[in-house]
Amino acid sequence: MHKFGIALAVAAMIVGPMATAQTASAAQNSHDSSVYTQPAAPKAAAPKAPDVQLLDCVGGTGRLGCGPGWFWRDGWRGLSCYPC
């Protein structure tokens, strides 16, 4: 009887860590059904107005010194810079 008790104790010592390990493994089960709150995705920033540099009417940087937004043509004041 005493031997049986010892044997049982030894068996428990061997099986014990294995059982514990299995429990730990169970905690890492990928089939976990717990519901987790998904952190909110960061809000997308409102689109910023494009930084546009106004060019002259034909997409250049201004002819004959007219500058952006002005166009060189023959108009009421003759050959001169006129707004686009």
Add this chain to the structure above:
Amino acid sequence: MKSPTMAVGSLAAAAALTVGVTIAGLGSAAAQPDYSRLPVDPNVITDSLAYNATPPVLNPNGQPGVSAVYNHRDGSRQITSTILILPDAAAATAALNGSRSEAAGEVANGQPRPAAVGAGGEMVSGMSPDGTQSVTVLTFTQGNAAATIQFDGPPKDPAPEDLVVELGQKQDTAIKDWQA
């Protein structure tokens, strides 16, 4: 080489011609005031070559004064200046009212608005009745003179208001200088 006698003769003939022309000129100037230099050429406010002037018409429609037409070199714009010289300011105002009535028929849906030109300056802009041209008419008086400046141009390129006022003010100054 010319002989001295021929040279003196030519000089005398030239002098006689000059005196004759001068006397004739003075005589006609006394009989009829010369309004031909009254209209202001729009080239004074442009690149100086934009407009070609037609010979001024003196006493248009039998009224004392002058009318001049300036055509833009690209053929798409025209400025017509008419200055009438009346006996007094009241007559000039009456003539101006007549011009405005005419302008109302030439500018479809035009809304008259004040213009800082002369006395009672007024401007009306719009389209020609057939819709093929932009039309702006500036009218004002200066003393006994009644002035009308009409700007005809492309339908989508009416005469800029600043140009209309600038030319009108120069015309007003020219009339005042002429009256002085």
